[in-house]
Amino acid sequence: MSSLPPLPVEAEDGEPAPERPPQRPEGRAAARLLPPQRLTGPIPWVIAILIALVVIAAAGGLAMRKLSEAASASLSSALSVQVIEPNPDLREARGAEAARILAGIEGVSSVRVKPEAELVAMLEPWLGEGASSGDVPIPALIDVELSRRAGPADVARIKAALKDKVPGARVDAQGDFLAPVNDALAALQWLVFGVAVMVALATAAAVWLAAKNAFAAARDTVEIMHLLGASQRQITAVFLRDVLREAILGALLGAGLGFGAVWLLGQQFAQLGSGLVSGGGLALADWLVIGAVPLAGVLLAGLTARITIAFALKDML
Amino acid sequence: MSENLAGHVKFDNVGLRYGTDPEVLSNLSFTLYPGSFYFLTGASGAGKTSLLKMLYLAQRPSRGAIRMFGQDLVTMPQSRLPELRRRLGVVFQNFRLVPYLTAFDNVALPLRLAGAEEKKVQRAVGDMLDWVGLAHRAHAVPPSLSGGEQQRVAIARAVIARPKMLIADEPTGNVDPDMALKLLRLFEALNNRVGTTVVVATHDVHLLKKVPDSLIMRLHKGQLSDPTGALRYPPKPGGSSAG
Numbered sequence: 127m128s129s130l131p132p133l134p135v136e137a138e139d140g141e142p143a144p145e146r147p148p149q150r151p152e153g154r155a156a157a158r159l160l161p162p163q164r165l166t167g168p169i170p171w172v173i174a175i176l177i178a179l180v181v182i183a184a185a186g187g188l189a190m191r192k193l194s195e196a197a198s199a200s201l202s203s204a205l206s207v208q209v210i211e212p213n214p215d216l217r218e219a220r221g222a223e224a225a226r227i228l229a230g231i232e233g234v235s236s237v238r239v240k241p242e243a244e245l246v247a248m249l250e251p252w253l254g255e256g257a258s259s260g261d262v263p264i265p266a267l268i269d270v271e272l273s274r275r276a277g278p279a280d281v282a283r284i285k286a287a288l289k290d291k292v293p294g295a296r297v298d299a300q301g302d303f304l305a306p307v308n309d310a311l312a313a314l315q316w317l318v319f320g321v322a323v324m325v326a327l328a329t330a331a332a333v334w335l336a337a338k339n340a341f342a343a344a345r346d347t348v349e350i351m352h353l354l355g356a357s358q359r360q361i362t363a364v365f366l367r368d369v370l371r372e373a374i375l376g377a378l379l380g381a382g383l384g385f386g387a388v389w390l391l392g393q394q395f396a397q398l399g400s401g402l403v404s405g406g407g408l409a410l411a412d413w414l415v416i417g418a419v420p421l422a423g424v425l426l427a428g429l430t431a432r433i434t435i436a437f438a439l440k441d442m443l
Numbered sequence: 444m445s446e447n448l449a450g451h452v453k454f455d456n457v458g459l460r461y462g463t464d465p466e467v468l469s470n471l472s473f474t475l476y477p478g479s480f481y482f483l484t485g486a487s488g489a490g491k492t493s494l495l496k497m498l499y500l501a502q503r504p505s506r507g508a509i510r511m512f513g514q515d516l517v518t519m520p521q522s523r524l525p526e527l528r529r530r531l532g533v534v535f536q537n538f539r540l541v542p543y544l545t546a547f548d549n550v551a552l553p554l555r556l557a558g559a560e561e562k563k564v565q566r567a568v569g570d571m572l573d574w575v576g577l578a579h580r581a582h583a584v585p586p587s588l589s590g591g592e593q594q595r596v597a598i599a600r601a602v603i604a605r606p607k608m609l610i611a612d613e614p615t616g617n618v619d620p621d622m623a624l625k626l627l628r629l630f631e632a633l634n635n636r637v638g639t640t641v642v643v644a645t646h647d648v649h650l651l652k653k654v655p656d657s658l659i660m661r662l663h664k665g666q667l668s669d670p671t672g673a674l675r676y677p678p679k680p681g682g683s684s685a686g
Contacts (some may be wrong), residue, residue, distance in 0.1 A: 350539050353501055354600075355529035356556045358522070 164408060169336045173376025174383060176329045177423045180322050181384025184419055185391075187318035188412040194311040197304055202275045203365040204300040205284065209266040211294050224292040228270055231287055233280065265296075278303065293431030329423055330430045335368055337431040341438045352442055362435050373427035379422035388416070451475050451608050451640050452498065457507030459493055465628065467493050468665045475608070475642065480634045482651050483644040485662035491644040492493060492536065492612055494662065498642060499533045499610050500524055512607065529557055532606030532639070536613045538597040540585040546596045547572065547581040553604040571599045575629070591622045598626065602633055608640040609633060627653050 209224055211217035221239055228237045245264050253262055272280060276299045288295040341348065348361055392408075410415075452475040459468040468490045475481060485491050496502035497509065500516070509516040511527060519527075532553075540549050547680060551568045559567075572578045575595040585593055594614065601609055609630065615623035627643075634641045645651075651659060661668045 346539075347541050350541060351552070351556065352525075353499060353528060353533060354540075354553050354556055355531075357525040360556060363571045 130371075169332060170372050170376035170379065172332045173329060173373055173423065173427065174379035176325050176332070177377050177420050178383035178387065179379025180325045180329075180419050180423070181381060181416055182387050183318045183321045183325070184416050185384075185388040185408065187315050187322070188408055188415060190311050190314050190318070191439060192407065192409070192412070193276040194308050198301060198308060202301045203272045205270040205272065205276050205281065206298045206300055207270060207284070207288070208266040208296045208298075209268070209292060209294055210263075211265070214263075217263075217266050217412035220292050220294065221268065224266075224288055224295055225268055227287055227291060228268065228284065231284060233272050233274060234270055234284075235273040236269075238269045240267040240269060249308050264401065265294075291370060299384075321363075326426060329394045330426055333369065333373065333427040333430045334434050336372070337434040338438070341365065341435060349442065352439075358436070358439050361439060365435050366431055370424065371420070376427075377423045380423070381417075381420040384419070385416070451477050451512060452627040453508075453510045453514050454497075455510075457504045457509060459490075459497065459502065462503045466665060468497075468662075471507070471667050474662065475640055477607070477640050478634070478638045479640055480654055480657040481640075481642045482630070482654070482657060482659045483642060483662065484646065484648065484651065489662040490665045491662055493645075495610055495612050495642070495644055498532055498608075500528050514637060528605065529553065530607045532598050532601035532604065532609040534594075534601045534609070534611035534614045536616065538585070538593045539598055540593060540600075542585050544581050545584055546577055546588065546592075549585070549596055550599045550603050552600060557604060567603060568599075571603050575599045590671070591618045594618055594622070594626065598629060602637075602639070605637060605638060608642065611641070611643045613645055613666060614643060615645065615647060623647075623650065624653060630654075 207224055207228065209217055209220045211220055225237050225239050228234055242264070249264065268286070276281075278299075281297050281299050285295075285297045288297065351361060407415055454471045454473050456658040457468065458466045460546045471494065483491050483494065495503065497504055503517065507517075512530060514523075514527065516527075541552070542550070547568055550571055551564050551579075553568060554564045569578065569581070572581050575598060577592060577595055577599070579587060580592060583592075585596065588596065598611075598614070601611070611630065614626055614630075618626065627650065630641050630643060633639045643650075651657065
């Protein structure tokens, strides 16, 4: 510097640049403006755990909904008619009469009188040997299938048809038996939804804290960039790039954990072979919804970071 | 009115206070003309850094009006300030280099922020490092540079984008007298050859004599005095005499 070289003039467009060995990598690496790995530490893992929980909760909620729908669909058009009569001969005669009347009612697609042996087999787990001894009177049971969903009007219509001709007849829509179960499943679905919302809020809070801390740690650099003419958009973009990288890493890990857990649980339930449980299998649309969870997590992280950084930059002139 | 006549910067009865404290700067009225070389002097605590902060758009005034490059700074929306900042070059008192970026990348920052093509960045920064005699230290990070080298990187960063105005806060405060003189020569070269308006804040009165064509603004307890007539008479653009 003892002999001052001429001040370099600005390169004109089209002027060939002098040969100079590349001093720095070009492109994104060269354009890095903030320190690398600012969001170090547990943040990707926190996001991963939260995303995994949401994936499992969403899968559970959707499975319960499917279960509820499957159970309701199979029972919604079914009615049970009981003929309560202690005298076995009279009970059989009234059961046959009831079946005949039911078969003639409009909208009834099938009528089946359950054989006594089948009834005994159903009751045996509760009544033991007494079920087949004849000591305990068992009502005649008739399964009725309607061609449409069994509503209160259908029940009332069938009751009216049997009232005078079959004394002791009692009509129930089978769907009614499942109403408390459906209510419980609905409550569980709301619980799962609430858990998902709370976990989403926890994710947002974690990202907010991470972005805030990262911003505080890089505040001096941000101020320098700011004073050198960086726009808020440029600074935000640099931060968002890092936040999104961390969030994507966390979301991928979380999705892997969550999907793995759901798959394992599915395998366990499939081995039960229960008709009710098999109704809770997830369809393609359900898997797409669950697959959207990590994506939503990344978007939520990006949005939270963007808002956090915008507020932090607002304090600077 | 052309910018030369109107000046790059015009302060009109400007005051500055921090919070509810008394004003640290009061009734500042002056104009900075294009191509001139200004020294801002005053004892420590006189308010030089606060005035510079308003000049390099880090601080809005508490009262009064400031126009810069024909724009009203007081009413200008925050979103338009970056555009103005890119027309300024600033040498901060403590350099304010980004510690994890190399000398090359620190100097390249203003160009990259302005969206310059990487090819042009490589060439311009290489030339600039040659100019300040630091081509061989291009890959060094600031903590490994000496105070004088850091100073030169800061100056290279401040002038790389050919600012219309260069603002330097105690630029010679951390270097020996020889280096201080060399840095001043750099500023003079920029002022004479590129026509950049230069504002140098210093409390070193010996420096003032080293740039004979300079204009002096003196701050004392937050008030400006005008020993060279810089504030009263529009100096001739291009670095005229203090009159």
